[in-house]
Amino acid sequence: MEIYLETPLKTTDLEKLKIGDKVFISGTIYSGRDAAHKRLVELLENGKELPFDVEGQIIYYVGPAPAPPGRPIGSAGPTTSYRMDPYAPALLNVGLKAMIGKGPRSEEVIASMQKNNAVYLAAIGGAAVVMADSIKEAKIIAYEDLGPEAIREMKVENFPCIVANDVQGNDIYKEGVKKYKKEGF
């Protein structure tokens, strides 16, 4: 199924998503990966305010290439998500509604998504120019010192993803493999 979503996300939007659905996102999303996540979670642990309000928002695990002249951003495909697993539940607990990345998540993150009515969306790793084409604006809003790992606020139009974990706790990485696995070795 093809579904068009706008940010900030509403729980009613997310409840109808099923693993394997194609989703096209429009609105504002935020970039963040390893080093930025470490800092965000340290802020939460110390009871401090985050550099942006995560309520209903999406974090895209990306460290984009520099923007060439005339473009808002360089190539911008997803990075591997499991490295953010230790940090994700803390952000989901304060209202983050979706994460975009690539590769499977841990049981803890899947359980946290189910508890918090959040989803995980797979973008296509290595399709970085296709992804960059749907990012219309980008600006650094925090941690500029981290270079490619800085947090960017990005305006996206029909940003393409596939639902990988839905709010019911289903996991495409398990289901998909089960479906196409062949015996014989």
Next chain:
Amino acid sequence: MREINVNEIIPIVKNLCIDANYFIGKDLVAKIKEFYVKETSPTAKDVLDILLKNYELAAENRMPICQDTGIAVIFVEIGQDVHIVGGDFTTAINEGVKQGYEAGYLRKSMVNDPIIERKNTTDNTPAIIYTEIVAGEDLKITVAPKGGGSENMSEVKMMKAADGIEGVIDFVVDRIARSGGNPCPPIIVGVGLGGNFEQSALLSKKSLLRNLDEENPDPKWAEIEKIILGKINNLGIGPQGLGGNTTALAVHILTKPCHIASMPVAVNVQCHAARHKSIII
């Protein structure tokens, strides 16, 4: 004796870094098209289709195929009759990398310290440089940018001779099974067998430089590559790990003699953005 000035080397390395990141090899595109026909999962077909579109767009827009423009891995074959003049060779290579990553709008992904500081070096240096002295008076430079996601799924295992070829096959297939969607499948699996601990790892990386339209020159190993590829594609992982028949596009094996007590096996995982460009000066 032939003299080559380092000033000649710098722009060559610069351009190889840019070209490798913008232009995927025709052999890889042909391989993905070949697997597209055989793929039975509609989601997997969609993914492969987007990857093909992305290679085209990258070349057309002169943008890197993937935002992870990698650590710059550089293989140099230096003819023994070549004399490098005009400056330091390693500095020249790193200068070429620095210029290429800057001028090509490529991402700088190197941190200065692996654990404590982890501060970005801001120019993607230092490169990882392997030099080999060969006969003749040519200088061959290969730039193979390597992304972190697939590199993280790689492993070396010191196996026993008693584990046999079955043990090796099981280890390689299991390594890929445990990697799932993380290394950006469809992948290319580089396998280094023999040598010692570190040589096996280098062999596994070097095996990835072989073009995808070339068979292993040794029919015995060509056969084993096919067996491992079949087993990997039966895992069901599929493109991006979303399920399908296209988990790996190829398995490449390189071997070396080894110690009577050892059987080192290294697996270096390469994502579908298998980038490498070479030039002979």
